Amino acid sequence: LDIDVRSGESGRVAGALTRCKGVCEVHRTTGNHGLIAKVRAEDRGEISEFVEDRVSTYQGVKDVNIAMTMETYKEDLLDL
Template sequence: MITAFVLLDVDVARVGEVAGLLTEVPGVREVYSVTGRYDLIAKVVVAHNEDLADVVTGRIGAIAGIETSETVIAFRSYSPRLLDEGFALGE
């Protein structure tokens, strides 16, 4: 599985609307409103790179109100449990 995070600049008057539309896109698992440089972050999980291209450029990119986006692909996932196990190796 491929996990990516799509960082979105959105027309401030349409943040709620865009967030709702994002939750309806197949492959979008979670949507967060955030502080800082971006307005929304969408977590996308798909099986193949081609699927990611379809979701990001085909579906997300077509949503009115999105001004710019940046997509980052996750290499590895770290959960609190995995981090705890890693630090306990020397014990």
């Protein structure tokens, strides 16, 4: 999820996201959106429901864009 948040609201929204079932990662980013969240769900309906019923209702959230992974070629956790 690409989540556009109002200035100064990233921490509050990120904190709420970290407590949600299915949310694997939450990152504050540069660019057009303040946060990116990686969410795992059974199907598209579950993602849509999560965005409509939860994320879009959080104070400070201006917009949410959904991008779905079609195929994963590599996913590693790297020790830096």
